[in-house]
Amino acid sequence: MSSMASTTIYRSYSEDETKEIGRRLGNTCASGTVISLRGPLGAGKTVIAKGVAEALGITEAIVSPTFTLVQEYEGSMHLHHMDLYRIDGVEEFGGIGGEELLYGEGITLIEWSEKIEPILPAHTVRLSIAIESDGSRTITVTGVEP
Ligand SMILES: Nc1ncnc2c1ncn2[C@@H]1O[C@H](COP(=O)(O)OP(=O)(O)O)[C@@H](O)[C@H]1O
Ligand SMILES: [Mg+2]
Known part of the structure; x- marks a missing residue:
């Protein structure tokens, strides 16, 4: 049996505080981790991605993958950053080869992950x-020790 998922709730008053939560995640998560990022447009999902990237030593600018669907970066681990805003659902996700990224190496960040919840x-x-x-911003993190 897996251990019970922990939930941590943060309150962030600035972009940098949110980025710090991303950095912390990037420093904590092992290779193979998938991170689902949910929240409305402009919430700070991409800011979290920038923090994770910093923790992995990625110096390249993190651009929003709204149109490219997935961006790949190389740091201390691979980082795949996906944005499914323009994806209809699981079927279309499979069509772009998304599923293998859910079981790959490194860290996979997924904005609008609710599109592929199942x-x-x-x-x-x-x-x-x-x-x-x-x-x-109220930021709720489930599934990782802080
Ligand atoms: N506490 C906060 N945390 C994160 N972003 C914030 C915060 N306050 C203001 N912002 C602003 O909100 C925007 C978040 O943008 P972004 O991360 O691209 O959103 P999303 O990817 O969720 O659509 C940025 O312009 C950022 O400066
Ligand atoms: Mg975004």
């Missing part, structure tokens, strides 16, 4: 960002 691996780390009325 096929997310059981070990997926789930991060959800809510925008509060004061502009701060």
Whole structure:
């Protein structure tokens, strides 16, 4: 039996605080980790990706993969950064060869992962960002020790 998933809730008042959560994730997660990033447009999902990339020593600029669907970077581990905003669902995801990235090496970050919810691996780390009325972000992380 796997251990119980832990949940940590953060409140972030700035882009850099959110990026720091990404850095922490990048420093904690082992190769093979899939990180699901949920939250509305402009929540900070790509900011989290930038923090993870920093932790992996990636110096290349992280660009939003909204149109390319997936960007690949090389650091201390591979980083695949996906944005499924323009994907309809599991079938289309399979069509672009997405499924193998769920079981590959390195870290795979997936924005708008709810599009492929049924096929997310059981070990997926789930991060959800809510925008509060004061502009701060509530960030809930499940599935990894902080
Ligand atoms: N606390 C915060 N955490 C993250 N981003 C924030 C925060 N406050 C303001 N922002 C701004 O919100 C935007 C988030 O953009 P982005 O990460 O591209 O969103 P998403 O990928 O979720 O659509 C950035 O312009 C960032 O500067
Ligand atoms: Mg984004």
